[in-house]
Amino acid sequence: MSGAKRRALGYGRAAAVGCVALVLLVAGVLASWDAAHHIVLAKGREHGTMTVTGCGSEVCTGPYAPSDGAGARSRVSVEKSVAARKGDRFDVVVKPGTDEVVRTGAAGFFHAWVPLGGALVLAALVIGGGLRLTRTAWGAGIAGGALLMAAFIAL
Structure with missing residues (x-):
């Protein structure tokens, strides 16, 4: 396989894996926002x-x-x-x-964002394994794990 084809294949793989990570994160935010927006934007409620x-x-x-x-x-x-x-x-x-x-309160806030925490942990595996961005993967994984741990402690 020529060098140009190999690079194109590598870019295509990175784009596909990046889309999977993005879909995981967007799904986590949307699942969390259903309950979280009532807490975050609670003024007037x-x-x-x-x-x-x-x-x-x-x-x-x-x-x-x-x-x-x-x-x-x-x-x-x-x-x-x-x-x-x-x-x-x-x-x-x-x-x-x-x-x-x-x-509401800390327990409600963290409980509402649990789906995002899970999505961050899953996206970390995709980012680290598929994109080979280990520092970014560790950051996403630690952030997701910290969010899940905070929800566990707050509840």
Whole structure:
């Protein structure tokens, strides 16, 4: 194979692997942003406290007490996590137009970004193995691992 063909093949491989890493990272951001934007852009939203009264396989439910004088709700639901047990109380923000809430504070913030942490760890493997950018791969892997560890500790 000639040198020009070999270089073109190398550039094509790098572009394909770069696209895979980019797709992983974009998917992680989009999966995280669904819950995270309610926490990051919480100004003007309904804030309060939720008390967990029961948990199903995917969600936990309970009454909601607003902190800003809005109407209380007898039942709201939050995505189930390992840290939500019956009787627990935590600060939440209500998703507009629904009875779904998202946990706020450090625990809620890090929990919302867990998909991005996983995507960073996976992208690190692709970056290191496919693109052979070891320092960048280590940086992405450490950032993803730190985000996952912070979520574990905060919850």
